[in-house]
Amino acid sequence: MTALLDTAADTNPTVDIYRQLRGLIVSGQLAANERLPTVRQTAGDLGVAPGTVAKAYKLLERDGLVVTRTAAGTRVAASAAVLPRPVLQQVRALVEASAAAGTELDDVIDVLRAVWRAGG
Amino acid sequence: MPHTALTPLALGEAALSLPVVSLLIAGILVGGILIAASRRREAASALPAGAAASRHLPELRAVSISAIGVMVVFVIDDLVRRYLLDLSDVISWWRFATPLFIALVGVCVVLAPIATRGTRRPEAAVPPTARRTWTSFGPRAGLIGAGITLVALVATTVAAGLTSSPDGQGRYIWLVIPVPNESGIDPLRTWFYGWAYGVPVLICTLALTIAGWATLQRNAARPFIHPDTVAAERAARRAVAAGVVQIATGAMLLALAGAWRLISSAGSVTLLWIDGQNGGQPYDASWRYGALADLAGWLAPVAEIVGFTLLLLVAVRRSRVASTAPQPDLAGVEALR
Numbered sequence: 001m002t003a004l005l006d007t008a009a010d011t012n013p014t015v016d017i018y019r020q021l022r023g024l025i026v027s028g029q030l031a032a033n034e035r036l037p038t039v040r041q042t043a044g045d046l047g048v049a050p051g052t053v054a055k056a057y058k059l060l061e062r063d064g065l066v067v068t069r070t071a072a073g074t075r076v077a078a079s080a081a082v083l084p085r086p087v088l089q090q091v092r093a094l095v096e097a098s099a100a101a102g103t104e105l106d107d108v109i110d111v112l113r114a115v116w117r118a119g120g
Numbered sequence: 121m122p123h124t125a126l127t128p129l130a131l132g133e134a135a136l137s138l139p140v141v142s143l144l145i146a147g148i149l150v151g152g153i154l155i156a157a158s159r160r161r162e163a164a165s166a167l168p169a170g171a172a173a174s175r176h177l178p179e180l181r182a183v184s185i186s187a188i189g190v191m192v193v194f195v196i197d198d199l200v201r202r203y204l205l206d207l208s209d210v211i212s213w214w215r216f217a218t219p220l221f222i223a224l225v226g227v228c229v230v231l232a233p234i235a236t237r238g239t240r241r242p243e244a245a246v247p248p249t250a251r252r253t254w255t256s257f258g259p260r261a262g263l264i265g266a267g268i269t270l271v272a273l274v275a276t277t278v279a280a281g282l283t284s285s286p287d288g289q290g291r292y293i294w295l296v297i298p299v300p301n302e303s304g305i306d307p308l309r310t311w312f313y314g315w316a317y318g319v320p321v322l323i324c325t326l327a328l329t330i331a332g333w334a335t336l337q338r339n340a341a342r343p344f345i346h347p348d349t350v351a352a353e354r355a356a357r358r359a360v361a362a363g364v365v366q367i368a369t370g371a372m373l374l375a376l377a378g379a380w381r382l383i384s385s386a387g388s389v390t391l392l393w394i395d396g397q398n399g400g401q402p403y404d405a406s407w408r409y410g411a412l413a414d415l416a417g418w419l420a421p422v423a424e425i426v427g428f429t430l431l432l433l434v435a436v437r438r439s440r441v442a443s444t445a446p447q448p449d450l451a452g453v454e455a456l457r
Contacts, residue, residue: 020247029249037248038341045343046245092250099351 028082146428176356183363186226223371284314373427387413
């Protein structure tokens with residue numbers, strides 16, 4: 001995409017944030033139409049200036065990974081997401097419940113696969 | 121005027137009209153809940169450790185102290201008004217707003233360490249994976265319960281306020297029940313949960329709602345300390361959020377129970393005796409919402425017991441977390457400063 005990402009600007013915090021969020025979207029950790037964290041929250045979490053985060057969001061928007069609408073905030077574009085939002089919410093709930101129960105990841109995946117194949 | 125027989129049912133009703141009795145019943149309930157929880161070994165599931173402990177333990181202690189404060193002040197206020205002071209001619213306008221005001225102060229006490237010590241630059245950046253809002257760590261069922269309680273309290277207060285009538289000094293404290301077909305007889309006037317009580321309740325409820333929302337929002341939105349502490353911090357934030365929601369809900373239930381009691385006692389009046397009139401028989405004068413008043417009278421102790429139970433659970437659970445948590449990792453804390 002842009003020269004910004006292909007040059008010596010690789011250490012630019014804006015690019016780091018862009019890559020981080022793009023990774024979340026591409027790997028399916030953010031669902032279609034899910035709102036991205038606010039610029040302020042992301043800036044606080046990463047310890048950077050809000051302007052730096054805003055620039056990263058602009059890059060995501062330019063790549064078609066997110067859509068920004070007035071009053072609706074910045075959301076993951078449906079075309080870029082791996083999972084619909086309700087499914088990802090269930091996945092998160094499954095992870096949380098499994099962690100609380102001390103279940104191994106492999107066991108959960110095995111059971112999920114078996115249940116999937118059995119048709120629910 | 122006939123005397124009411126002192127039946128076991130009447131004694132039970134009288135006992136359940138005392139907040140101290142509701143507190144006692146709630147204490148028994150909480151004891152049972154804790155015994156059941158200890159058998160399932162759930163007690164120490166949310167202990168923060170290390171740097172997370174140094175950040176979150178003051179908040180958990182503040183939650184616990186706030187819940188205790190609401191109960192203590194509410195019970196003392198009730199006992200003082202009931203047994204120590206003669207307030208028969210005084211409009212104790214603060215009566216129903218007291219638990220809400222104390223809860224408001226308590227929630228602000230919880231918010232203070234979150235806004236100061238609890239919101240700092242992270243030791244190591246934790247990339248956000250999702251938007252965190254005021255509902256992120258709040259107990260879903262608890263938030264729904266708080267919403268229902270809020271609606272019930274506001275609806276009760278507004279409806280009662282609209283029904284109330286002013287006394288000679290313009291204070292809305294009366295329920296006026298006309299005697300049917302007897303225009304020459306003054307209507308019944310009984311003390312009621314009118315605007316004089318309701319306006320302070322509405323103001324405190326609004327302030328408590330805003331403070332509760334702000335606390336949940338700040339609790340959720342602040343950055344995590346370190347990637348290694350995220351799980352512990354999430355657990356601690358859930359505990360803080362649940363505590364704040366329970367304190368607000370408990371306080372609203374205590375206020376609602378008091379309001380329902382007064383509505384019940386005022387709206388249940390149905391007979392008027394006037395010496396030398398009507399051949400010694402009473403006049404029938406019932407409030408058109410008398411059935412609702414009766415229902416409110418039955419629900420009031422239930423609401424009060426549930427409110428005390430929520431507050432006791434917060435006080436006991438957070439106290440146990442605070443007293444049994446490991447000591448903070450001071451090296452890690454210093455690194456943060």
